[in-house]
Amino acid sequence: MNKQISVFILTGFLGSGKTTILKKMLVHEKAKGRKPGILLNELGSENVEKESFADESMIELLNGCICCTIQDDMRTELTTFIKNEENIDTLIIEGTGIANPEEIVEALTHPDLIDQVDIQSIIGLVDASRYLEYQSLFQSSKEIRVMLKQQLTASSLIVVNKIDLLDERKLKKVTNKIEQTTSGYTPSIVYTSFGEVETEVLFKKRFMTENFDLVKDSPKQQNHHHHHHTHPFQAMKLSGFGKVSKKDFTAWLKSQQLLRAKGYIRFEEDDTIYAFQYASRQLEIKPIESATSCLIIIGTDLNQEELKKSFEKLQAT
Numbered sequence: 001m002n003k004q005i006s007v008f009i010l011t012g013f014l015g016s017g018k019t020t021i022l023k024k025m026l027v028h029e030k031a032k033g034r035k036p037g038i039l040l041n042e043l044g045s046e047n048v049e050k051e052s053f054a055d056e057s058m059i060e061l062l063n064g065c066i067c068c069t070i071q072d073d074m075r076t077e078l079t080t081f082i083k084n085e086e087n088i089d090t091l092i093i094e095g096t097g098i099a100n101p102e103e104i105v106e107a108l109t110h111p112d113l114i115d116q117v118d119i120q121s122i123i124g125l126v127d128a129s130r131y132l133e134y135q136s137l138f139q140s141s142k143e144i145r146v147m148l149k150q151q152l153t154a155s156s157l158i159v160v161n162k163i164d165l166l167d168e169r170k171l172k173k174v175t176n177k178i179e180q181t182t183s184g185y186t187p188s189i190v191y192t193s194f195g196e197v198e199t200e201v202l203f204k205k206r207f208m209t210e211n212f213d214l215v216k217d218s219p220k221q222q223n224h225h226h227h228h229h230t231h232p233f234q235a236m237k238l239s240g241f242g243k244v245s246k247k248d249f250t251a252w253l254k255s256q257q258l259l260r261a262k263g264y265i266r267f268e269e270d271d272t273i274y275a276f277q278y279a280s281r282q283l284e285i286k287p288i289e290s291a292t293s294c295l296i297i298i299g300t301d302l303n304q305e306e307l308k309k310s311f312e313k314l315q316a317t
């Protein structure tokens, strides 16, 4: 397999400190002798911070959020970037303040891209000085609260930033609120100002993507897969499988606890290879010219061994 680029995703509401932390990460990577690249996404037609990154290897995605509308753009841009900038070791993605990080994971786990990147962590920034206001029924909107929840529950590390701007009593309230929002997700939380987080904490690998090759992973070798319990939001890829029945596959997808599945597949019913998308419990298929079968699953607390076993059974029947 070719070299994989380590990817960090920075998320957090407007002004929470994403750019501040991004700059620190760039300094750290360079000091370690690694070459970082950055992907900046802006809602507007111009990136006002561009000047600060004039010397960096950079992709800019303007005029929209990395959501469904420009996800394809992001994937194409990334694929070209990876091809042209062979010496990049680390890629740091800063979403817009209103991006849902799951959409970024979605683009990175596209079957054509997943093997080239290694998602390390989703770092969620919180502006401690304004968090209570954003959570208040009176001072903010439902959209803001929903978005903050999406950002925090998808994060593998939460950085509570700007603690210089509030007292201990208020910080305690912020902590309680975050714990309430993320209950059941258990991401790690650190407290800081100006994004001063120890690099071991910041750069720790917290997002897991497991690869299962059904041809190579004979039953005897299965114990090679480690079980990581760092964060429940994760991805897995299955490859090396043959045709399956379309009916069984659809039923199987619906019987599993998944957020999302996608990939390339051949059905017993005909000889075509299809690109498929499974979201909101709906399966969509589209014939394509050529591809190697693979199945990518994204979810929380996936029982990967069980999923793999039950999918293997599907093939045998």
Ligand SMILES: Nc1nc2c(ncn2[C@@H]2O[C@H](COP(=O)(O)OP(=O)(O)OP(=O)(O)O)[C@@H](O)[C@H]2O)c(=O)[nH]1
Pocket (backbone or CB within 6 Å): 012, 013, 014, 015, 016, 017, 018, 019, 020, 021, 096, 097, 125, 161, 162, 163, 164, 165, 192, 193, 194, 195
């Ligand atoms: N007082 C204080 N200011 C901070 C802290 N961290 C960042 N700032 C300032 O807050 C402002 C916004 O920080 P950025 O890092 O640009 O935030 P961002 O999340 O990238 O903002 P957007 O680009 O709007 O999404 C800047 O002026 C920073 O210098 C902090 O811990 N305390």
